[in-house]
Each structure stands twice: as structure tokens, then as C-alpha cells.
Amino acid sequence: MCGWYHTSPQRHPRPSHAGQTKARWAVVGAGFTGLAAARQLALNFPDDEIVLVEAQEVGFGTSGRNAGFAIDLPHDIGADDYIGDIATAKTTLKLNVLGQTILRDIVATHGIDCHLSASGKYQAAVAERGVAVLDAYRRGLDKLGQPYEVIEGKDLPSHIGTSFYRKALFTPGTVLVQPSALVKGLADALPSNVTLHEHTPITDVEYGEKIVLAHRGGRITADKLVLANNAFGMRFGFLQRTMLPVFLYASLTRPLTEAEQAQLGGKPFWGVIPADPFGSTLRRTHDNRILVRNSFSFNPDGRPKEQYLSRFAERHRRSFERRFPMLPDVGFDYTWSGSLALSHNHKGFFGQLAPNVYGALCCNGLGITRGTVTGTLLADWLAGKRGDLIDFLLATSGPNKTPPEPFLSMGVNATLWWGQRKAGLES
Numbered sequence: 059m060c061g062w063y064h065t066s067p068q069r070h071p072r073p074s075h076a077g078q079t080k081a082r083w084a085v086v087g088a089g090f091t092g093l094a095a096a097r098q099l100a101l102n103f104p105d106d107e108i109v110l111v112e113a114q115e116v117g118f119g120t121s122g123r124n125a126g127f128a129i130d131l132p133h134d135i136g137a138d139d140y141i142g143d144i145a146t147a148k149t150t151l152k153l154n155v156l157g158q159t160i161l162r163d164i165v166a167t168h169g170i171d172c173h174l175s176a177s178g179k180y181q182a183a184v185a186e187r188g189v190a191v192l193d194a195y196r197r198g199l200d201k202l203g204q205p206y207e208v209i210e211g212k213d214l215p216s217h218i219g220t221s222f223y224r225k226a227l228f229t230p231g232t233v234l235v236q237p238s239a240l241v242k243g244l245a246d247a248l249p250s251n252v253t254l255h256e257h258t259p260i261t262d263v264e265y266g267e268k269i270v271l272a273h274r275g276g277r278i279t280a281d282k283l284v285l286a287n288n289a290f291g292m293r294f295g296f297l298q299r300t301m302l303p304v305f306l307y308a309s310l311t312r313p314l315t316e317a318e319q320a321q322l323g324g325k326p327f328w329g330v331i332p333a334d335p336f337g338s339t340l341r342r343t344h345d346n347r348i349l350v351r352n353s354f355s356f357n358p359d360g361r362p363k364e365q366y367l368s369r370f371a372e373r374h375r376r377s378f379e380r381r382f383p384m385l386p387d388v389g390f391d392y393t394w395s396g397s398l399a400l401s402h403n404h405k406g407f408f409g410q411l412a413p414n415v416y417g418a419l420c421c422n423g424l425g426i427t428r429g430t431v432t433g434t435l436l437a438d439w440l441a442g443k444r445g446d447l448i449d450f451l452l453a454t455s456g457p458n459k460t461p462p463e464p465f466l467s468m469g470v471n472a473t474l475w476w477g478q479r480k481a482g483l484e485s
């Protein structure tokens with residue numbers, strides 16, 4: 059059960075699609091990317107009808123299941139200082155900041171109740187290897203001219219309550235959100251020329267001069283199709299064997315009592331990401347719960363697997379106990395998984411996939427800002443707009459090919475197993 063979905067305001071999902079519909083534009087997937095693309099298409103083409111279809115209820119998919127860090131800074135895990143090529147890093151920063159600005163503007167204009175807060179983030183390390191990562195990243199941030207604060211372990215309890223970490227790098231530009239509340243709010247704030255259909259999984263598609271999207275209850279015929287369904291884009295015949303459906307897992311505690319909040323100490327609202335990518339992400343939420351996010355599994359069919367949930371809930375428990383021994387009686391109310399699309403070269407796809415078919419796909423784990431900005435800029439590009447950010451995205455090589463099965467599963471599972479083992483106490 060996804061805690062963010064259940065603790066965010068309830069809304070009435072839009073009716074699923076039925077019968078035959080014709081539209082100028084169809085967008086598949088109402089996560090951050092599809093909502094942004096549909097919205098911007100509607101603003102760029104006020105006389106066109108845009109049909110947005112979503113397989114589930116908005117807020118229930120991965121966009122509502124993540125840890126809620128809308129991150130500004132680039133973090134190139136392939137580079138020694140995590141910044142890498144400075145020109146690319148500057149453009150990535152510009153893209154991410156634009157994604158944040160778009161979200162903030164919509165939240166402010168429509169009064170979306172999603173606890174958006176410019177809290178920054180702590181990137182924290184427990185062991186020597188993690189501290190070395192922070193030092194390298196600090197050098198990268200110097201190169202990029204971005205502000206940060208180094209916080210030693212002894213001072214961390216006054217920030218985040220726990221004395222578990224040896225060191226943290228605080229960067230002020232991250233915005234924290236309640237992700238399910240945010241996507242639900244974005245769906246309800248769409249312009250009037252967007253028709254959203256939830257609970258409408260597209261099962262078949264015909265390509266040609268017109269695109270026909272079929273599902274159990276009907277067909278949508280569109281002049282142009284935008285795919286914003288992340289790894290599921292491969293099911294539409296594109297980018298085959300490039301995106302890896304990797305699942306991440308999170309748990310959310312019950313709300314802390316006032317006495318427990320006093321035992322914990324620290325600030326009332328914060329987010330921690332790990333120095334080691336296989337470590338634990340933590341949040342203290344606006345309603346005084348603690349979120350723990352760690353563990354990965356590779357599910358090549360893109361479907362969640364029940365057996366991992368209980369195993370990883372146990373791991374979340376152990377991670378929680380190590381960090382918060384002052385909260386021995388605080389249990390988890392929710393544990394859930396969500397799927398990412400990762401590529402081997404960490405690149406996403408942006409642009410044209412076939413005649414009349416376009417896509418912004420493969421989030422690589424940072425879809426709140428990146429999905430928002432790529433969805434928006436794809437719609438701008440389709441309206442004939444250009445600029446340095448659109449040129450940069452169009453020039454990106456896109457996700458590269460992965461090896462065939464069974465080598466793929468063997469390789470990914472070995473990488474995940476080794477990464478999680480190496481993370482040790484960071485997880």
C-alpha cells in the first residue's frame with residue numbers, strides 16, 4: 059500500500075474512456091512527464107483537443123510512489139566528482155531548475171496542497187567510502203559554483219535527530235513534496251482542452267497517418283501521439299531492449315506522537331539522501347512520519363512482485379532501528395514498491411520515435427523535475443519552439459541497448475546484489 063497515496067487528499071478519478079474518440083493529440087501516461095506534456099500542448103494549441111490516458115488512477119503510479127525529492131543539482135554517478143563535463147552539468151542544472159519552477163508555479167496558481175517546501179537536502183555518509191563520495195561531490199559543486207554546507211556528525215542531530223551519520227553535505231536547492239498529492243493536484247489543474255481518462259490501459263496501437271489506441275472499452279484515434287509512459291514505452295514497439303524496469307521500495311511510519319517528536323529532536327521537516335546510491339533515503343514528513351527508502355529489484359516484465367515487499371519491509375525496519383533507536387515503538391503503516399526506467403548509459407529519450415509519434419521516456423530515477431521539464435519542452439518543440447535546452451535534449455543520444463536475456467538479468471541482478479551488499483551500513 060502506497061503511503062503517499064493513502065495520506066493525500068482523496069479525489070474523484072476521471073472516468074475511464076469508452077467508445078470511439080477522435081482527437082488531434084493523444085498522450086499516454088499521466089505521471090509527471092505526461093501531465094506536463096498534456097498541459098503544455100494544451101497551452102501551446104488552445105484550439106486542439108488533447109486526450110490524456112492513464113492505466114491506473116493518477117497518483118497511484120510511480121509518480122505518486124517516489125521519495126518526493128525535486129532535485130536541482132546534477133549527480134553524474136559516472137564521473138569522479140559526480141559533476142563531470144561542466145557544460146553538460148550546467149545545462150542539467152538549468153533543466154532541473156526549470157522543472158522545479160514549473161511545478162512551483164502550478165502549485166501556487168492552483169493552491170495544490172502537496173506540502174511543497176524548499177527545504178534543501180542532506181546527503182549523508184556513515185562509513186569512510188561514503189565520506190569520500192561527499193568530498194568528491196563537494197569538489198564537483200565548487201567547480202559548478204553551487205552552494206553547500208558541510209555538517210559534521212556531532213552537529214547532525216540538531217538537523218535530523220539521528221546521530222547515526224558521520225558527515226553530511228547540505229545543498230539548499232532541493233524542493234520536497236508529497237508526490238501523490240502533487241500529481242493528483244496537477245491532474246485536477248489541467249487546462250480545459252485536456253480530457254483525462256484514468257483506469258484506461260492502452261493494450262494495442264496501430265500506426266499510420268492516424269494513430270489508433272485501443273483498449274478494452276474503445277478506441278482513440280489521434281493525429282499525433284506522445285508517449286510518456288516510461289519503461290512501458292517499449293510495449294509500444296519503441297526503444298526495445300534499452301530501458302530496465304527496476305523496482306524501488308519504501309516504507310512510511312505512523313505519525314510520531316508529541317513525546318516521540320521530542321525524543322527525536324531536530325528540524326520538523328527534512329530529507330536525507332545517501333552518499334552511496336544503494337543506501338537509504340529518509341524523510342521526516344509534514345505529518346511527522348518517517349519515510350525509509352532502500353532496496354532494488356529487477357523485474358523484467360515490469361510487474362511488482364509480492365515476495366519482495368515483506369523482505370524489504372524487514373530491511374527498512376533494520377535501517378530505521380539503526381538510525382532511530384530513540385523511537386523503539388514506531389512501526390510502519392505502509393510499505394510499497396514503484397518501478398523506475400533505468401538505462402545503462404543513464405540517458406533518456408526525447409524527440410520523435412516514428413512518423414506522428416513522439417516521446418519523453420526513461421526517467422533514470424529523477425522524474426519529478428526531469429519528467430516535468432522534458433514533458434513541457436517536448437510540447438514546446440512540437441509547437442515549433444527551439445532553445446538551448448531543447449537543442450540539448452534533442453542531441454542526447456538516448457538510452458543504449460542492453461544485452462539479451464539471460465545475460466541481462468544475470469548482469470543486472472549481480473550489480474544490484476553487489477551494490478546493496480557494498481552499501482553496508484549506508485542502507
Ligand SMILES: Cc1cc2nc3c(=O)[nH]c(=O)nc-3n(C[C@H](O)[C@H](O)[C@H](O)COP(=O)(O)OP(=O)(O)OC[C@H]3O[C@@H](n4cnc5c(N)ncnc54)[C@H](O)[C@@H]3O)c2cc1C
Nearest residue numbers: 087089090091113119121124125127260396421424425426
Ligand atoms: C521508491 C521510489 C523513490 C523515488 N524517489 C524519487 C525522488 O525522490 N525524486 C525523483 O525525482 N524521482 C524519484 N523516483 C523516480 C520517479 O518516481 C520517476 O522518475 C517518475 O515517476 C517518472 O515519471 P514519468 O511520468 O516519466 O513516469 P511514471 O511516473 O512511471 O508514469 C508513467 C505512467 O504511464 C502509465 N502507463 C504505462 N503504460 C500505460 C498504458 N499502456 N496505457 C496507459 N497508461 C500507461 C503508468 O500507469 C504510469 O502512471 C523514485 C521512484 C521510486 C519508485
